Amino acid sequence: MEKQVNNLANNTLLKTIFNTLFSAFFLLFSVAATAQENPFNSGEKYTIAEIVVTGDTSFSEATIVTYSGLRKGEVIAIPGERISEALKKLWGSNLFSNIDIYLTKTIDDQAYLEISLQDLPELNTVVINGVKKGKKEALIKDNKLTKGAKVTENLITTTKNYLTNKYRKEGYYNTKVTVTTTPVIDSIEKTRVNMVVNIDKNDKVKIKEIDFIGNEKLSDKRLRKAMKNTKEKNLLRFLKRSKYVKDSYKEDLVSVIDTYKENGYRDARVTSDSIFNNEDGTLSIHVNIEEGEKYTFGKIAFVGNTIFTDQQLNSLLGLREGDTYNGVELKKRIADNSRPDALDITNLYQDRGYLFSTINPVEVSADGNVIDMEIRISEGKPAYFNNVTVVGNDKTNDRVIYRELRTRPGQLYSKTAVVRTVRELGQLGFFDAQQLSPNFKNANPNEGTLDMEYAVVEKGSSQIELQGGYGGGGFIGTLGLSFNNFAIKDIFKKEAYKPVPTGDGQSLALRLQASRFYQTYSFSFTEPWLGGERPIQFSTSLSHTKQFLYDPVKRDADKSKRFNITGITVGLAKRLTSPDDYFTLSQAVSFQHYDLKNYNTGLFTFGNGYSNNLSYTIGLSRNNTHTDPIYPTGGSSFGITAKLSLPYSLLNSVDYTALKDERALLNPFDTDDKTRMGEIDQERYKWLEFYKVKFKGDWYTNVIANKLIIKSSMELGFLGAYNNDRGVIPFERFFVGGDGLGNYSLDGRESIAMRGYPNQSLSSQDGGTIYNKFSLELRYPISLGAQAKIFALGFMEGGNSFDNFRDYNPFNLKRSAGIGLRIFMPAFGLLGIDFGHGFDPLPGLNTKNGWETHFIIGQQF
Structure with missing residues (x-):
């Protein structure tokens, strides 16, 4: 089969050579024949008197003569190089299937030439048999079988080879491909053909x-x-x-x-x-x-090292005299090409600036199956960055990119700094992380300089959410706009709206959701480099929501029974330099006002009154996940936060013990007692007093070359009270179960995803005060392109929530497992679906929950 393919691949070249030789021979024959009537010496010079074009061609005579390079009045030798050059040019155009140049006659020193040629046929239609309809368009595009393409032997051969190899790679080892062409007979002067490609994949060969x-x-x-x-x-x-x-x-x-x-x-x-x-x-x-004999390492000596001692290099090499000889591991310890940040000797030198160093292991003896090694090192000059540039950014301003670079002109070269720069650019979310490329330019070992160019490919970084649906007894409409590369300084510049001002790396989000029963408005803004000099992130958000109770008589919203929430948050987050610069310290101050009027639902312990939530949040996080924030292939991310209110019970004169004792004596089924209980709770929760601690950690392990990724996660949360008599507040609680997408979350409640169970089903009605969750996820990418990132996953999870610390048992878990799919498109964010199987019963039931389907919008598990 391969021999046949190679013969076919050579057909075009052989045909070209044959036609050229034949034309030259025929020309010589014509010249010789003419010479019998008009004697002339071989190679005698003539002036071209006339050039005519004959044959089957749609090109004009002037075009063909011009392309040949011959011109009327030119003095040429016949035969000679100018005729050969003209033939080469015409054959090189790949437009003709046959070309001849004839000397028709001579008169004195005047030569009359004829160029006879035939056009290659053009492709009219192509039919592909043997594959599904949806795959045909891609095959036509990959093989350039577009209408009007010149049908050459090379086109036919490369098409057959491409399709045969493509399906062989998929396991169809006995794939047969045939290509046939049929002339089109119509009134058009051009020679055209219809092509039929038959693909017989046969069965997969195992x-x-x-x-x-x-x-x-x-x-x-x-x-x-x-x-x-x-x-x-x-x-x-x-x-x-x-x-x-x-x-x-x-x-x-x-x-x-x-x-x-x-x-x-x-x-x-x-x-x-x-x-x-x-x-x-x-x-x-x-x-x-x-197999041969088994060898061991003998003495290992370093030669040529002056920057690092033998002891330093030996500790990194990790191989000792007497160890089993391992040539693969030896190469990895010197230069591990599979990991750009590997702990090897090459990276040790390159992180110290010695880009031009070379390290070669040499076997100096192998007596008695013991191999003595010399690690020969040529350190060279330290390298310094000369020019550092970025190409490919049309929307993002240069300064937004350059402030993230860890490599600067004049700095000593560091491979770690280059790798870190690629990660930081990928984490911005403005570029396709899979196509980020650091390119070395003008490397000069003699001067010890190089230029560095970072090539980026921008992707859409803004998202729109526009949806409508029926739920909760009425139509729900949502409009959300998220601009993740916003430029607020250009907001009043008309020419900057394309369609919105972009390029400064800021985030701006607006969202409106409304139905008959609630309305939610929110606004948020983030500046990642406050002042433009240091990585200090400033963020602020405003929100307001109105919720109304359902009137079963009117079957409509009762706007006299409402629950309004208004909130504002201002935060700062600073990138730290120690323990390392992957750490971030964040702080935020938030205020929320809850206003309830006749809102007696059991959701809260009172239905009339208000509460104020003034809190301070501090968090410490570390994120060194690899490059692509949508599909990390390594590293980890963890964060611990504490949200604290003021200890109001120490500052006011309210006797919370007496209120607690009084409330305990009241009967919740008595109308007056129930009203009094609401009044007591209103007093207790005018200003919310609490502390809330959370931890979440994700670890990513690369199993197979950035293809198979294991994500392991753990998260914990605890809501406590300073004063036990005052009690734990009815807000800010944890609701475990389902997809983790919760409505009405502005009261501080948190919806914790737990696939395989209905939403919020693993918590009590008022929510849990403590929870834990553990998960293991296996991810496999289907596509990581710029337009859409798609990956499949399988998961196992365990988690639960508890109403108080006395009941907490970290091993009392509700378990689930399942599969899912994630699709990320820049314009719409993350979408997904999960099918989870709950292995345990819901609270109060005796049978396992079974299968649940979850739709994911705008978040990642």
Whole structure:
């Protein structure tokens, strides 16, 4: 098959050579024939008297003559280089299928030439058979089979090769592709053809067995495990299907030998391998191995090092005399190409500025299977950044990007600083994190300088939320606008609206949601670099909501029974320099006013009156997740916060013990007593007194080359009271269960996601005062493009909430597991769906909850 493909690929070249030689031969023959009537010497010079164009072509005579380079009145040798050059130019246009140049006659020193040619056919229509309709357009685009394309032998051959290799990589090893063309007969002068591409993928070819021959030290099972992409068929395997792909198979043979090298067999090699077709349509692979002898490390010496001592380098190398020889690990300890931030000797030098250093391990002796090594180091000059530039940003202002750079002109080169810069640019959210590229320019080892260019690809950073639906007894409309690269300084500049002022890295969000029963308005603004000099983030938000009770008689909202909440928050967050600069200290002051009128729902312990919530929040967080904030591939993120009110019970003269005792004597089923209980609670909660502590941590582990990611999470929350007689407030509570998207959350309540259970079903009616949750998530990317990031996930979770600390048991968990899908589009944010199975019963029930479907909008678990 491969030989046939190669022959087809050479057809066009052979045809070109043949036609050129034939034309030259025919020209010589014509000249010789003419010479019998008009004798002239070979190579004699003539003046071109006339050039005519004949043949089947849609191009004008003037165009063809001009493109050939020949011109009337030019003196040329016949035969000579000018005729050969004209043929080359015309063939090089890839517009013609046949080209000849004739000498028709000569009169004295005047030569009359004829250019005869035939156009290549143009593609009229293309039909692809054998694949689904939705995939045809992509195949046409990938192979450039657009209408009007010139149909050459090369186009046909490359199309067949592309499709054959594409489906072989998907496991269809016996794919057959045929391409046929049919001339179009119509009134148009151009030569056109219709193309039919038939793709017969046949069945996927699976690998029945992989046998190793000659292996005694390492088992077949161990060697098969080393083959990451070539697997035997197994019904229990889901992540790696059995299929044969030639390139992947060759890489896996290298991995087999690397496994031997990791175990000391440095001379191991594959002597031969064979692939057999079985009668059942599967393949069998036989690999012959020569293992060789096992080696150990002898003495390891460093040569040429002046910046670091032998002891420093030895501690990083981590290999000692007598250790089993491991050539793969030796290469990683010197330069681990799989991790840009690896702890290896190359990075040690490059972080000290020695970009041009070279480190080579050399075996100096191998007596008695003991290998003595020299690590030869050429340190070179330290390198300094000369110019540092950013390209690709059309919307984002340069200063927004440059303030995030960890590399500056004149600074000593540091690989860690380059890697960190790429991460910081990716975390901004304005650029496609998958396409961020640091490019070295004008590196000069002699002068010790280099230029650094960061190439970015901007993506949409603003989002719009516009939706409507029916729920809660009426229509609910939502309008939300989020601008994540806003420029407030340009808000009064008409020319800056494209459609809004952008480029300064600020965030501005507006949201309106309304129905017959509630209205919510909110506004928030964030400036990440207050003053533009230091990474101090300023944020503020305003919100107001109105909620009305349902009147069952009128079947409408009763606006005489309402609950209004108005709030404002102002915060500052500062990036710290120690313990390291991944830490952020945040502080915020917030005030909320709750106004209730005849709002007796059981949601709160009183229905008339008001409460004020003046609180101070302090938090410490650390985030070193890798580059892409939507799909982190490593690192961790954790934060601990404390939200505190003033200890009002120490400052006022209210006897909360007496109020508590009086309330305990009242009968909640007696109307007067119930009214009095509300009055007591109104007194207790005029100014909310509480403290609230939360912790959340996420850890990301890269399992397979940025493809398979494990995310493990833990979170805890506790709401307490300074004064037990005053009690825990009815606001700011935790509601566990469901998708974590809670309405009416402006009273400080927090909806904690717990998939596999209905919303807020794992907490009491008033909400829990303490909760914990643990989760493990396995993520796999489907697409990480700039327009849409899509990844699938599987999860296991456990969590619960409790009404007081006496009942708290961290091992009393409601468990669930399931699968889900996430789609992130810059214009709409994060969307997703989860199917979760709850293994435990809801509070008060005896049977497990079973399956729940959750729709996710605008947040990540």
